[in-house]
Amino acid sequence: MRATTIHAPFDMRVEEVPDPVVQEPTDVVVRVLRACICGSDLWAYRGESARQPGQRIGHEFLGVVEETGSEVRGFKAGDLVVAPFVWSDGTCEYCAEGLQTSCPRGGFWGSVGSDGGQGEAVRVPFGDGTLVKLPSGAASDDRLLTALLALSDVMGTGHHAALGAGVRPGSTVAVVGDGAVGLCGVLAARRLGAERIIALGRHTARTDIARAFGATDVVAERGEAAEAAVRELTGGQGAHGVIEAVGTEQSMRTAVNITRDGGSIGYVGVPHGSGTGLDLSVMFDRNIALRGGVAPVRAYIPELLADVLDGTIDPSPVFDLTVDLDGVPGGYKAMDERTALKVLVTP
Amino acid sequence: MRATTIHAPFDMRVEEVPDPVVQEPTDVVVRVLRACICGSDLWAYRGESARQPGQRIGHEFLGVVEETGSEVRGFKAGDLVVAPFVWSDGTCEYCAEGLQTSCPRGGFWGSVGSDGGQGEAVRVPFGDGTLVKLPSGAASDDRLLTALLALSDVMGTGHHAALGAGVRPGSTVAVVGDGAVGLCGVLAARRLGAERIIALGRHTARTDIARAFGATDVVAERGEAAEAAVRELTGGQGAHGVIEAVGTEQSMRTAVNITRDGGSIGYVGVPHGSGTGLDLSVMFDRNIALRGGVAPVRAYIPELLADVLDGTIDPSPVFDLTVDLDGVPGGYKAMDERTALKVLVTP
Structure with a gap:
C-alpha cells in the first residue's frame, strides 16, 4: 500500500510500504477513508520533534474494517470505525477510568514499527479497546464523515x-x-x-x-x-x-x-x-x-459522536483544504505556512 | 500595647506600639489570647521576603472582642473569635464565592499600616466579613483553644x-x-x-x-x-x-x-x-x-470548627513550643533551626 513517511525536516514522502496484516489476535486492519494533518504533526515536520528517517506519520483517521484478529469481538469486516489518536487495550485500570492515554499497552500511531493515519490502511492494535463504531450510513455522507473525523483528535x-x-x-x-x-x-x-x-x-x-x-x-x-x-x-x-x-x-x-x-x-x-x-x-x-494534558479522546468519542450525529455540534468547518495522498506533502507546507487551517486527506 | 516587629533579617523585637482603636465603622478590636508563628513568617525572618523596618508580623490569632465599630452587626465586646490569615469584606463577589483571599478590599495582617497577630491586640478591618465566633466556653479550655488557633491558617x-x-x-x-x-x-x-x-x-x-x-x-x-x-x-x-x-x-x-x-x-x-x-x-x-494557592481559610472555618468542637479533628499537636510575647524572637530562632515545629504565643 502507499503511506506518508517522514525522512527529515520538511521531507515528507508518499511511498510504497508493506500492507498491514493482522499480527496479534486483537488486531484490526482498517482501510482509511479519511485522515488529516494535525498541528502537532508540524513539530515533526519542522524538526522540533525527532523522527527516524522513513517513520510513518498521521494519528487521525476513520475507515472501514478490512480484517479482524481471532480475539476481536466488537468489529467485523465492513464496519465503519473511527480511531482516537492513541491506541489502548480497553481493559486496564486507566482505560476503565477513561484515561486511555495512560494505558501501559497503549501507543501512538506513527511511532516506530506502527502504521500512521496518513496512508491507505492501518494495523490497529487492541481493536476492541481502541476503535469506535460509526453508523454505516455515514460513509455516503461526505460532510458527516468529515465531521466524524474530528472525533479522532481535535474535537475530543x-x-x-x-x-x-x-x-x-x-x-x-x-x-x-x-x-x-x-x-x-x-x-x-x-x-x-x-x-x-x-x-x-x-x-x-x-x-x-x-x-x-x-x-x-x-x-x-x-x-x-x-x-x-x-x-x-x-x-x-x-x-x-x-x-x-x-x-x-x-x-x-x-x-x-x-x-x-x-x-x-x-x-x-x-x-x-x-x-x-x-x-x-x-x-x-x-x-x-x-x-x-494529552486528551483521552477515546473516552469522549461516545458522547461527542452522539452530538455530531444529531447535529448538535459540527466540527467539520475546521477542515479547509482537501488533498489526496499525493497531496499530503503539499498539505504540510500549507499548514506550516498557515495558508490552510487543517488539511483533510482522502487516500 | 506591646507587639512583635521586624527590623531586619533575624532582628525581631517586642516593642511598645500604639493601642489599636476602631478607625472605620466596620472595624473590630480584638485582644489576642493565642497567636503563633508560621513557617511562612520565616521567609521574612530570613530576609527572603522584604519587610520595612518596624513592620508588624504574625497572621494567626484568636482572642476576645474589645470594641466594635458602629456598623458591626455580628460581634460584641466579650465575644471569643478567630481570625483567618487575611481580612476580607465579606460582601464582594469573591467573598460570596468563598475565595476571600481575592477580596479587593482584603489584606494581610502585618502589611504596612496594619497590626500583626503576634501582639497584644489587633484592629480587624471588616470584622463582620473576617472574624468567626467561637463558643465562649472554649476560652477556659487550653487544649481546645490551641486547636482552634490552627483554624486561622494551618488547618484551613x-x-x-x-x-x-x-x-x-x-x-x-x-x-x-x-x-x-x-x-x-x-x-x-x-x-x-x-x-x-x-x-x-x-x-x-x-x-x-x-x-x-x-x-x-x-x-x-x-x-x-x-x-x-x-x-x-x-x-x-x-x-x-x-x-x-x-x-x-x-x-x-x-x-x-x-x-x-x-x-x-x-x-x-x-x-x-x-x-x-x-x-x-x-x-x-x-x-x-x-x-x-493561598488558602481561603475564612471559607473553611465553619465546617472545620464544627469538627474541632466535636472532636473529629484535633490539630493542636502541631504546636510543640509555647512562648509569651517576650519569647517570640526566640520562637523564630527555634523554628528557623527546626528545633520547634510550630510556636504558640500567649501574649
Missing part, C-alpha cells in the same frame, strides 16, 4: 481543554489559540453551556469559524494588549476558564494572565519552548488551577 | 491542599512537607476519607504526629529515593493526590513525580526558588493537574 481535545478549564453553564471562557483545537475548544465550551466565549485570534477566516462555533467576542490583539482586552471584556477580572491550545511559553503566560482568580486553565497545547511560561507566584496568589 | 491551608489534591474517600494521598501545614494536610486528607496517606519526612517527632493524624505510611528518603519509595508503595503508579506544602523547586518536582497519571497536586507551599520545578511535558503526558 477541545472537549478535554473545556473540561480542564472547568466550563459550566454560565461560564465565561477565553480561548488562546485559533488552530483547529482552539476552535473545537470554542465549540466544546458552547456545548458545555458557556455563556460568554472570548476567542483570541486575528485571522478572519479562523475567527469567523470561532464565531460560527459560538464565540461571543473576538480579541485580535496580541500579548499584553490581548490580556488587557480580555480583562476589559470581563469587568477587569478575567475569564472563569481559559483554554490553552498552543503550547508555547508565551501562550501559557497569556492564559495565566487572563484567568479570573479561582479559575482554571485547561491546557492541551503540546508544551514546547524553553520554559513553562507559568508564573507560579501569580497562580498561587490568585488560586489559578492548571489542568489538562 | 491543609484542607485547601487536600481539596486541590482531589482527595476523595478511598484515595491514596502523598504529602510533601512535614511542617505544620503538611501535617494538617494529613489530617485533612483523613477527614476527607483518604484510605492511604503517605507522609514524606524523616524527623521522628514530626512523622509521629503524621501517624497520629492518619498517615498510614512514612517515607524517610529524600529526592529520587523518596519518589521510588512512593511508587513502590503505590504499585508503581504514584498517589491519586499529592499535597505540596513546601514551595521549593525541589518539592514541586517531587510532587510531580509521585503523582499518579490523571491525579492532582494540591499546592499550598508559598512558591520560592528560581524556577517552578514543574516539568510541563511530564505533567502533560500524564494529565497531572495543579490546583491550590
Whole structure:
C-alpha cells in the first residue's frame, strides 16, 4: 500500500510500504477513508520533534474494517470505525477510568514499527479497546464523515481543554489559540453551556469559524494588549476558564494572565519552548488551577459522536483544504505556512 | 500595647506600639489570647521576603472582642473569635464565592499600616466579613483553644491542599512537607476519607504526629529515593493526590513525580526558588493537574470548627513550643533551626 513517511525536516514522502496484516489476535486492519494533518504533526515536520528517517506519520483517521484478529469481538469486516489518536487495550485500570492515554499497552500511531493515519490502511492494535463504531450510513455522507473525523483528535481535545478549564453553564471562557483545537475548544465550551466565549485570534477566516462555533467576542490583539482586552471584556477580572491550545511559553503566560482568580486553565497545547511560561507566584496568589494534558479522546468519542450525529455540534468547518495522498506533502507546507487551517486527506 | 516587629533579617523585637482603636465603622478590636508563628513568617525572618523596618508580623490569632465599630452587626465586646490569615469584606463577589483571599478590599495582617497577630491586640478591618465566633466556653479550655488557633491558617491551608489534591474517600494521598501545614494536610486528607496517606519526612517527632493524624505510611528518603519509595508503595503508579506544602523547586518536582497519571497536586507551599520545578511535558503526558494557592481559610472555618468542637479533628499537636510575647524572637530562632515545629504565643 502507499503511506506518508517522514525522512527529515520538511521531507515528507508518499511511498510504497508493506500492507498491514493482522499480527496479534486483537488486531484490526482498517482501510482509511479519511485522515488529516494535525498541528502537532508540524513539530515533526519542522524538526522540533525527532523522527527516524522513513517513520510513518498521521494519528487521525476513520475507515472501514478490512480484517479482524481471532480475539476481536466488537468489529467485523465492513464496519465503519473511527480511531482516537492513541491506541489502548480497553481493559486496564486507566482505560476503565477513561484515561486511555495512560494505558501501559497503549501507543501512538506513527511511532516506530506502527502504521500512521496518513496512508491507505492501518494495523490497529487492541481493536476492541481502541476503535469506535460509526453508523454505516455515514460513509455516503461526505460532510458527516468529515465531521466524524474530528472525533479522532481535535474535537475530543477541545472537549478535554473545556473540561480542564472547568466550563459550566454560565461560564465565561477565553480561548488562546485559533488552530483547529482552539476552535473545537470554542465549540466544546458552547456545548458545555458557556455563556460568554472570548476567542483570541486575528485571522478572519479562523475567527469567523470561532464565531460560527459560538464565540461571543473576538480579541485580535496580541500579548499584553490581548490580556488587557480580555480583562476589559470581563469587568477587569478575567475569564472563569481559559483554554490553552498552543503550547508555547508565551501562550501559557497569556492564559495565566487572563484567568479570573479561582479559575482554571485547561491546557492541551503540546508544551514546547524553553520554559513553562507559568508564573507560579501569580497562580498561587490568585488560586489559578492548571489542568489538562494529552486528551483521552477515546473516552469522549461516545458522547461527542452522539452530538455530531444529531447535529448538535459540527466540527467539520475546521477542515479547509482537501488533498489526496499525493497531496499530503503539499498539505504540510500549507499548514506550516498557515495558508490552510487543517488539511483533510482522502487516500 | 506591646507587639512583635521586624527590623531586619533575624532582628525581631517586642516593642511598645500604639493601642489599636476602631478607625472605620466596620472595624473590630480584638485582644489576642493565642497567636503563633508560621513557617511562612520565616521567609521574612530570613530576609527572603522584604519587610520595612518596624513592620508588624504574625497572621494567626484568636482572642476576645474589645470594641466594635458602629456598623458591626455580628460581634460584641466579650465575644471569643478567630481570625483567618487575611481580612476580607465579606460582601464582594469573591467573598460570596468563598475565595476571600481575592477580596479587593482584603489584606494581610502585618502589611504596612496594619497590626500583626503576634501582639497584644489587633484592629480587624471588616470584622463582620473576617472574624468567626467561637463558643465562649472554649476560652477556659487550653487544649481546645490551641486547636482552634490552627483554624486561622494551618488547618484551613491543609484542607485547601487536600481539596486541590482531589482527595476523595478511598484515595491514596502523598504529602510533601512535614511542617505544620503538611501535617494538617494529613489530617485533612483523613477527614476527607483518604484510605492511604503517605507522609514524606524523616524527623521522628514530626512523622509521629503524621501517624497520629492518619498517615498510614512514612517515607524517610529524600529526592529520587523518596519518589521510588512512593511508587513502590503505590504499585508503581504514584498517589491519586499529592499535597505540596513546601514551595521549593525541589518539592514541586517531587510532587510531580509521585503523582499518579490523571491525579492532582494540591499546592499550598508559598512558591520560592528560581524556577517552578514543574516539568510541563511530564505533567502533560500524564494529565497531572495543579490546583491550590493561598488558602481561603475564612471559607473553611465553619465546617472545620464544627469538627474541632466535636472532636473529629484535633490539630493542636502541631504546636510543640509555647512562648509569651517576650519569647517570640526566640520562637523564630527555634523554628528557623527546626528545633520547634510550630510556636504558640500567649501574649
